[in-house]
Amino acid sequence: MFDRDVWQEIFNTIKTNKLRTFLTGFSVGWAIFILVMLLASVNGMQNGFLGQFNDDATNTIFIRPGTTSKAYGGFEAGRRIQLKNEDLEYVKQSFADDIEYLSARYYANVTARYKSETGSYNVQATHPDHQAIEKTLIMSGRYFNEADLINKAKVVVIGRKVAEDLFKKEDPLGKFVELNNLSFRVIGVFTDDGDDNAERGIYAPVSTYQRIYGNTNNINVIALTYNPTYDLAKALEFSGKLEDVMKRRHKIDPEDQAGLYVWNYAEAFDNISSFTAVLRGIGIGVGFLILVAGIVGIGNIMVFTIKERTKEIGVRKALGARPRQIINLVLLESIFITTLSGFIGLVFAWVILAAVGPMFQTPAFSNPSVNASTVITATIILIVAGVLAGLIPAMKAANVKPIVALSDK
Amino acid sequence: MIEIKDLHKSYKMGSNSLHVLKGINFKVEEGELVAIMGSSGSGKSTLLNILGMLDGADSGEYTLDGVPIKNLSETKAAQYRNKFLGFIFQSFNLINYKSALENVALPLYYQKVPRKERQEKAMQYLEKVGLKPWAHHLPSELSGGQKQRVAIARAMAAEPKVLLADEPTGALDSKTSYEVMDLIQQINDEGNTILVVTHEEDIAHMCKRIVHLKDGVIVEDKKIEQVKAAQYV
Numbered sequence A: 001m002f003d004r005d006v007w008q009e010i011f012n013t014i015k016t017n018k019l020r021t022f023l024t025g026f027s028v029g030w031a032i033f034i035l036v037m038l039l040a041s042v043n044g045m046q047n048g049f050l051g052q053f054n055d056d057a058t059n060t061i062f063i064r065p066g067t068t069s070k071a072y073g074g075f076e077a078g079r080r081i082q083l084k085n086e087d088l089e090y091v092k093q094s095f096a097d098d099i100e101y102l103s104a105r106y107y108a109n110v111t112a113r114y115k116s117e118t119g120s121y122n123v124q125a126t127h128p129d130h131q132a133i134e135k136t137l138i139m140s141g142r143y144f145n146e147a148d149l150i151n152k153a154k155v156v157v158i159g160r161k162v163a164e165d166l167f168k169k170e171d172p173l174g175k176f177v178e179l180n181n182l183s184f185r186v187i188g189v190f191t192d193d194g195d196d197n198a199e200r201g202i203y204a205p206v207s208t209y210q211r212i213y214g215n216t217n218n219i220n221v222i223a224l225t226y227n228p229t230y231d232l233a234k235a236l237e238f239s240g241k242l243e244d245v246m247k248r249r250h251k252i253d254p255e256d257q258a259g260l261y262v263w264n265y266a267e268a269f270d271n272i273s274s275f276t277a278v279l280r281g282i283g284i285g286v287g288f289l290i291l292v293a294g295i296v297g298i299g300n301i302m303v304f305t306i307k308e309r310t311k312e313i314g315v316r317k318a319l320g321a322r323p324r325q326i327i328n329l330v331l332l333e334s335i336f337i338t339t340l341s342g343f344i345g346l347v348f349a350w351v352i353l354a355a356v357g358p359m360f361q362t363p364a365f366s367n368p369s370v371n372a373s374t375v376i377t378a379t380i381i382l383i384v385a386g387v388l389a390g391l392i393p394a395m396k397a398a399n400v401k402p403i404v405a406l407s408d409k
Numbered sequence B: 001m002i003e004i005k006d007l008h009k010s011y012k013m014g015s016n017s018l019h020v021l022k023g024i025n026f027k028v029e030e031g032e033l034v035a036i037m038g039s040s041g042s043g044k045s046t047l048l049n050i051l052g053m054l055d056g057a058d059s060g061e062y063t064l065d066g067v068p069i070k071n072l073s074e075t076k077a078a079q080y081r082n083k084f085l086g087f088i089f090q091s092f093n094l095i096n097y098k099s100a101l102e103n104v105a106l107p108l109y110y111q112k113v114p115r116k117e118r119q120e121k122a123m124q125y126l127e128k129v130g131l132k133p134w135a136h137h138l139p140s141e142l143s144g145g146q147k148q149r150v151a152i153a154r155a156m157a158a159e160p161k162v163l164l165a166d167e168p169t170g171a172l173d174s175k176t177s178y179e180v181m182d183l184i185q186q187i188n189d190e191g192n193t194i195l196v197v198t199h200e201e202d203i204a205h206m207c208k209r210i211v212h213l214k215d216g217v218i219v220e221d222k223k224i225e226q227v228k229a230a231q232y233v
Ligand SMILES: Nc1ncnc2c1ncn2[C@@H]1O[C@H](COP(=O)(O)OP(=O)(O)OP(=O)(O)O)[C@@H](O)[C@H]1O
Pocket: B011, B012, B013, B018, B020, B038, B039, B040, B041, B042, B043, B044, B045, B046, B047
């Protein structure tokens, strides 16, 4: 297919139409330049999103109870679902291999007092594993441990803002803070980069709080991380199974979305992926529309050169060239010109992005770059464009009657 | 080799049509060298085009080497042209950006002969027409006679059964014309069948048979004593 004859042909066309080839080649290169920039920007957005999510453990799943919206298993709709310690145990037993960390959350609103300072805060009473699930960073002191949990110790880990508000300049470690008039010892202070709100929270052992609230075994949320070696598909499969099992346990219709939520970060990733896929599609569409001008231009040059070369095509046919061979020749020529111009645009975009891309490091947009899939996409688009541009000229060429070669008029 | 029966051809031009060939009957045996003569507009080129499968007849029969030529698809016609026919044109019709060698090799390319082999073969034919030293020159660097010799080498390269030449000497001076005719005679002496359209009596007499066309019919068809072109070269 790509022997000397074909290349000679192509270079001859380019040589005899240098300026025209350059101008239309430029419009194709420009279109691809824009397309690659758009795709790189989408990559940058994706990088930004993913960077933000990486702050928390990305293999997290939350199980939150709700109120059923469908009658099921002999129960009316509108039943409130309550999670209990037994549910946590059950999850632990059933999915021992899938789970990395597991913790309950029990929520309470408290008024906290230290000396004359008071404030209203949310307490999350959890298991020690929660530190790993939430990636809670301890600034000083420690998180509570299994022993604290078993002893139902009245200890708390407070956020940096809480420490600032209540303790002012004092070191809170080892001091006692009153939460709803019960005294708790501060054993740690935590921080959360870039999230002041999270730093206005307080962590305590779940067992302690359950005892305070009348020895309840209710819990609000089950939080867990799954085996970090799982890929997206496996993670989604696991959370699906988890949802099925929990719904069965609580006699909730499997289709009832309101009765129980299993919220999976992986799904959010999935959503981001489909969102960026849409953006990428739009980018390709816009790039292609800009490319249309180039396609028309190249088609135009080629119709022109084929008119000029009518005689040559006639001679070739007289010598035994089949219509297919003529069509292939013209299409290859067109694909070559578009692809070459396009790659020049691509290389330009690449160089610019390599130089400028690393400067973008904002949360929503980071390191826009050309990756393999962008190159593949651009190549496919160029070949399609080349075929489209060559289609009309190729048909014109195939329709040349060989008699014109013989008529010496 | 060639047999045509009651061949008719007319060109439609708007509402009226021009009846160019009005029932041609004609037979050419293998190894013949036939001159087709006639005044301008008598239909010589039209006849040659039909023989060359570059155009179709309106009615009549055409058999080439035992194969009936009728209702061919473009692809089939291209195949037959490549296999059966070699063309020599008045204006040479060489491809201007290809060297002499590449021009000669072109029909072999369409026969899907591998590159090395077609270069060797093309070189043999260039040697035969005495242009081996010019193999890598572009047509623009060759004289008219040399161009026509390249064109003859090209027509021969595919080893066709019949060579069709439409006024091969029409653009050449008399000396060069005789050189070209000498070459055509040599090729004919090797057993090739050749049809030459010409206006010139002396060229026609270098063939072995003269067919006269007038107003779309053959008015005369005679075997002649061949004049050897070599004596004028
Ligand atoms: N494609 C065509 N469309 C219409 N008329 C045509 C066409 N080709 C040839 N003719 C007409 O048919 C007649 C025969 O033409 P042809 O070319 O066969 O003549 P010729 O004998 O080769 O003449 P010359 O010696 O000038 O080459 C002419 O009157 C010409 O005008």
